[in-house]
Amino acid sequence: xxxxxxxxxxxxxAIPALHTSKWKDLIQGAALGLTLAGIISIITLIIDxxxxxxxxx
Numbered sequence: 001x002x003x004x005x006x007x008x009x010x011x012x013x014a015i016p017a018l019h020t021s022k023w024k025d026l027i028q029g030a031a032l033g034l035t036l037a038g039i040i041s042i043i044t045l046i047i048d049x050x051x052x053x054x055x056x057x
Contacts (some may be wrong), residue, residue: 001041006032
């Protein structure tokens with residue numbers, strides 16, 4: 001998810017046709033949403049991993 005978010009955000013700034021269109025805001029918003037979803041997924045994976053390691057002791 002994070003890789004796709006980086007690609008979308010980079011594309012919205014690198015492609016000249018998107019730079020001046022209304023699609024730029026939409027693409028950057030989608031990139032932000034994917035970034036937030038990726039961060040939340042990583043945090044939940046870390047929390048689950050820490051809970052499992054505590055059960056073993």
